[in-house]
Amino acid sequence: MKISVAFLLLCSSLAWGRFVPPTPFELEKKQSLPDSRTIDAYLATLVTLSPRARLVVLGTSAGNRPIQALLLSASPSFLQHPANEPHKPTVMLFGSQHGNEPSGAEAMQQLARELVAGEHAALLGRLNLVLVVMSNPDGRDMSSRHNANDDNTNVDYVALQAGETRLLVDALHRFDPDVVFDAHESGIWKRVLTREQGWMTDVEAQFDMGNNPNIDGPLRDYTEGRLLPALIAGVSAAGLAATRYRGEITSLEQAVSRGGLGITNLRNYAAMQGRVSILVENRLDNKSGTYATPRNIAERVRKQHLSMLTMLQLVADEADPLLAVSRQARQRWVSADGDGRTLWMGVSFGTNRDKPEVTLPLVRFADGHKQLHRFRNRDAIVVREPVTLAAAYAVTRERERVARWLVQHHIAFETVAEPRELPADRLKITAVRKQPDARPGVREKVRAEVEVTRDAVTLQRGDLLVPMSQPLAPLAALMLDPRSANALYQEESWNWLQPGEFPVFPVVEY
Structure with a gap:
């Protein structure tokens, strides 16, 4: 006799003494995807069923859809006033930054349902969880990578053009996670590789980490040398072939690398803040295949769920060494280079x-x-152009606009009240070179050739000083310095890279 999925779930919930309804996706027998409004209603239902759950509204999307975080914890104080606790990592999971990669959102709802029902009971005693099930609800409802304003929020973490990205950055500061987990899917069908050359990529689960070489050295060493290999081994042992992430393969003739190095993406941006940052890309099956569910969505959700659950179990087991490196990195950045600066x-x-x-x-x-x-x-x-972290950066152009941008990044600064003369490095752009269209690893569109001269500089009233003594100093420096491949000025709306003296420069002491 065939037993329905809903009945099995009911029996499972009753065994734990609590009825928790199936997710909307499960109620549809995994044949269709619910819209963002239905998912929001389901998350609200979970909260009514458990004292270990709380729903927090982060804001609204460009299309006026709510973006919410579901908090799950055995700690009442964390639920009411989220803050880091000793020996207990805070883990923040992001689902479906790309709305046309929906399985992460479905896997998170399943995981939340299980935790509310009492499954994986030890996890909520060992971890504080923050689930942003739909990071891009517009994209979810439109089946699009972008939001309703056609912004690709996934590569917006420097410019912060999109409201959604600003909300997620605010959430990183509000909940201060030790671990960030970003769930994506990777399409196996490529225009040239598949249609013209006849091949598809063969991946099940690929994992990457924050890999920009400017990330805190001990944090990066721990993630790459210990946590990431253990995660890949754990997922593989659970029956899902897992590997280290390789960049997109679109042609047999190309070279391959790893996930991008730029801080415009969440993975590197969060790691530059001092957080263990992990990306998963599970397989997004071909549209033309024949599956038990549309585009094999049930199997895709299973893989995402297995990847997430394995990660959470590993983080709980690794709590002490993970917290040591992550919280130290957020207090005081140390570069991988010998001098630490x-x-x-x-x-x-x-x-x-x-x-x-x-x-x-x-x-x-x-x-x-x-x-x-x-x-x-x-x-x-x-790597190229090593620069010792300055005492501060001075900003003398579009100061109000830059001030708003700094506030959005939660970067501290001061506004000069009276003229001040300070020793500084004047930066003069002598040439701007356009970079090749496809340079793996970075989004560096142009490269500035910069001449550096040590001099006394007089700052005027209203100029900005961004101190490099703050925890976010390395992130701020990479975004403000025109020599940086990750500079704000690589963004179209901040096109300041022109020959002449640059209006932002390092201050030697102040």
Whole structure:
């Protein structure tokens, strides 16, 4: 006799002494996706069923849809006044920043349902959870990567053009997570690789971390050397083949690298704040395939759920060493360089001289035949222009606009009240070079050639000083310095990179 999914879930909930209704997706027998309003209503229902859950409105999207965070914890104080607790990591999960990658949002609802029903009971005693189930509700309802204003919020963490990105940055500061987990899906069908060359990528679960070389050294070493390998091994042991993330494969002739190095994405932005930051990309199956559910959505949700649950269990087991490096990084940044104060303005990928080629699995589109293909390997991180972190940065142009932008990033600054003469490095742009359209790892559109002169500079009333003694100093410096591949001025609306003396510069002491 066939037993319905809803009945099985009911029995499971009753075994824990509490009835928790299936998610909207489960009620539809995994044949259709609920809209954002239905998901919001379900999250509100979960809160009514458990004293361990609270729903917090973060704000509204460009399309006037609410963006909410579901808090889950055994700690009443965390639910009411979220703050870090000793020996207990705060983990913040982001679902569906791209609205056309929906399985992360569904997996989070399933995970929330299970926790409210009493499953995985130990987790809520060991972790404080913040679930942003729909980071982009507009994209969810439109089945789009973008929001209602056509913003791709996933690469907006420097400019903060989109309201959604600003809300998520505010949430990072409000809940101050030790761990950030960003759930995505990766399409296996590519225009050139599949349609013209006949192959698809063969991935189940790919994981990456904040990998910008300017991330706090001990934090980056811990994540790359210990946590990420353990996560990949754990997911693989649970039956889902997992690997370290490789960049998009769109052609047999291309070189491959790793996930991008730029701080415009959440993964590197959060890590630059001193947080353990993990990305998962589970397989987004081909539209033309034949599956038990539309585009294999039930199986995709299962993979996302397994990836999330394995990550949470690992973080709970790793609580002590993880908290030590993450909380120390948020108090005092230490660069990976020997002096602990070096920032690398230039970052990119280059040829891995120790392993110039790599073999990766592909699947033939016509018949499903699996085959290994060799690719040039450009996953070596290349750095240039080392700069010692200054005492401060001075801003002398569009000061009110820059001040608003600094506030949005939660970066502290002061406004000069009276003229002040300070020793500083004047930055003169001598040339601006357009960069190749496709440079793996960065979004550096132009590169400024800069001449540096130590001089006394007089700041005027209303100029801004951004001290580099604050926890967000390395992040601020990378975004403010015109020599940086991650500078704000790479964004179209901040096109300040022109020959001549630059209006933002390092102050030696003040």
